[in-house]
Amino acid sequence: MKREIDLLEKLEKELSLKELQIKSLLTITQAINDNVSADGLFNMYRSFLSWEMGIEKMILFIKGSDKWQNASSINVDKQRAKVLIDECLSYKRLHTIKETDHPELKLFDIVIPVFHKNSPIAYALIGGIKDKQDIYNKIQFITTITNIIAVAIENKRLFKKQIRQERINKELELAKEFQEMLIPENIPSSSKYEVDTIYMPHFNIGGDYLDFMQFSDDRFALVIADISGKGVAAALLMSNFQAMLQSLIFQYRDLETFVFALNQAVYRITRSDKFITFFIAEIDVKQREIKYINAGHYPPMLLNNGKVELLETGSTVIGAFENLPFLQESTVKISEDALLFCFTDGLVDLRNPEGEFYDEEMVKDFILKNRNLSASKFNKKLIKQLEEFKQTEEYVDDIAILTTKIY
Numbered sequence: 001m002k003r004e005i006d007l008l009e010k011l012e013k014e015l016s017l018k019e020l021q022i023k024s025l026l027t028i029t030q031a032i033n034d035n036v037s038a039d040g041l042f043n044m045y046r047s048f049l050s051w052e053m054g055i056e057k058m059i060l061f062i063k064g065s066d067k068w069q070n071a072s073s074i075n076v077d078k079q080r081a082k083v084l085i086d087e088c089l090s091y092k093r094l095h096t097i098k099e100t101d102h103p104e105l106k107l108f109d110i111v112i113p114v115f116h117k118n119s120p121i122a123y124a125l126i127g128g129i130k131d132k133q134d135i136y137n138k139i140q141f142i143t144t145i146t147n148i149i150a151v152a153i154e155n156k157r158l159f160k161k162q163i164r165q166e167r168i169n170k171e172l173e174l175a176k177e178f179q180e181m182l183i184p185e186n187i188p189s190s191s192k193y194e195v196d197t198i199y200m201p202h203f204n205i206g207g208d209y210l211d212f213m214q215f216s217d218d219r220f221a222l223v224i225a226d227i228s229g230k231g232v233a234a235a236l237l238m239s240n241f242q243a244m245l246q247s248l249i250f251q252y253r254d255l256e257t258f259v260f261a262l263n264q265a266v267y268r269i270t271r272s273d274k275f276i277t278f279f280i281a282e283i284d285v286k287q288r289e290i291k292y293i294n295a296g297h298y299p300p301m302l303l304n305n306g307k308v309e310l311l312e313t314g315s316t317v318i319g320a321f322e323n324l325p326f327l328q329e330s331t332v333k334i335s336e337d338a339l340l341f342c343f344t345d346g347l348v349d350l351r352n353p354e355g356e357f358y359d360e361e362m363v364k365d366f367i368l369k370n371r372n373l374s375a376s377k378f379n380k381k382l383i384k385q386l387e388e389f390k391q392t393e394e395y396v397d398d399i400a401i402l403t404t405k406i407y
Contacts, residue, residue, distance in 0.1 A: 028148060031044060038156055042071050045060065046058070048145060049074065053141075055128060056074070057107065057126070058072070058127070059074075059076045060073065060125075061085045061124075062121070062122050062153055063120060063121045063122065065157065080104055084125060085123065087102045088123040091113050091123075092115065094110060094112055094113070096110055107127055111123060111124075112124040112142070114146060114150040121151070122146065122154075171232050183209070187212045188212075188214060188220075190217065192218065192285040194404070194405045194407075195222070195402065196379045197401060197402055198382070199400050199401075200398065200400075201398050202230075202346065202399075207237075207238070208227070209223070209227060209400070210223060210400050210402050211223040211245065213246070213249055219283070219284045220283055221249060221280060221281065222280070222342065222404060224297065224300070224402050225276050225297070226276065226298075226398075227274065228275050237269070237276075240266075241276060244262060245262060248261050255293050258280075259315065259318075259327060263319065263324050267319050267320075267321065267322050269319075270319045272320050272321065275296075275318060275319040276317060276318040278294075279294050279300055279342060283406065285406055290302070290332045290334065291330070292313070292329070293313070295315045297344075298345045299312045301363065301364065303368070304335070305335055305336065308364045308368065313329075314327070314328060314329075314330070334406060337406065339367060339375075339378075339403070339404065340403075340404040341363070341402075341403055341404075342402040342403075342404075344398060344401075347401065349396050350390055352391060358386065374405065375404060379401065379403050382401070
């Protein structure tokens with residue numbers, strides 16, 4: 001009779017535990033379906049282990065976007081968290097803690113790892129299970145609940161990451177469209193000169209800028225610039241920069257006053273947080289001269305009288321200082337057909353598989369060998385040579401090029 005009573009009591013306890021497990025599963029599943037916050041799920045997990053399972057000690061680690069986080073705990077000193085997670089990382093399946101394990105781990109009974117696509121996303125350390133009866137079943141259920149919570153949190157993280165990436169992609173798409181509107185598509189040419197451009201933004205959004213302003217049939221200005229930073233911020237600064245440039249260029253007769261005013265206008269926006277390398281050349285084909293200012297930009301190359309010279313005179317970068325520390329305009333006389341080659345540093349940062357750069361000497365050599373080509377044919381041949389040079393390597397930065405033939 002006593003055996004039958006004991007068996008009945010055992011069955012009642014097992015039934016009670018099963019009912020508790022089903023109820024807990026339903027509660028947690030409903031919370032996940034109701035999109036309860038991560039903190040809410042962690043609180044439910046902690047309460048379930050403490051009150052329902054009688055767990056005295058627990059710590060749950062969740063893998064965040066860049067590091068492990070102590071998401072929930074019961075009676076565990078948070079200072080131990082770093083040591084504990086480092087010790088957990090070697091386990092890929094349920095581990096019963098032994099005497100040979102790390103001293104910090106011996107405060108617990110089991111390690112429960114949770115993996116997703118061969119990558120760990122959570123570790124739970126469980127210790128001090130009060131009721132040892134049917135302990136195997138309890139551990140199995142704790143493992144199930146831990147997996148459910150961990151996967152739910154991982155899904156939340158991945159969903160937020162997806163939403164964030166979609167937003168970034170949309171912003172980049174808009175910035176790219178916006179930026180393309182700022183780059184001139186058609187630049188006038190005449191029997192006296194020809195201008196051709198290359199514009200290759202890196203990963204669709206770049207900080208390179210080029211422009212053309214015509215004052216008369218014989219006089220025009222060329223601008224090339226590189227805005228620090230990438231993405232939407234660079235595109236917005238580029239928009240402001242274009243508006244300021246287009247407004248100021250027709251107000252001042254000399255380049256020094258123009259660049260001085262342009263720097264102050266840019267500084268009011270950036271407060272030296274960002275800066276712009278900038279080159280402007282005013283070309284007068286009737287007077288046969290080029291006036292220019294180089295504000296910290298990679299020196300353009302001028303083929304004149306059969307020689308290539310670097311146009312370096314000018315100032316420091318635009319927008320870094322409220323007042324430019326020095327500023328000088330330079331004038332170059334053109335005695336015969338000339339070629340002005342302006343570019344951003346993405347060109348000379350290009351490497352081939354051997355690690356060699358498409359350096360300044362290679363640019364000079366290309367100019368000398370192809371000096372008789374029209375500006376458009378010159379640029380087409382240059383693109384072909386760059387592709388052959390880099391082979392399987394990627395473009396590492398934006399590339400903007402202004403090629404001007406002055407006949």
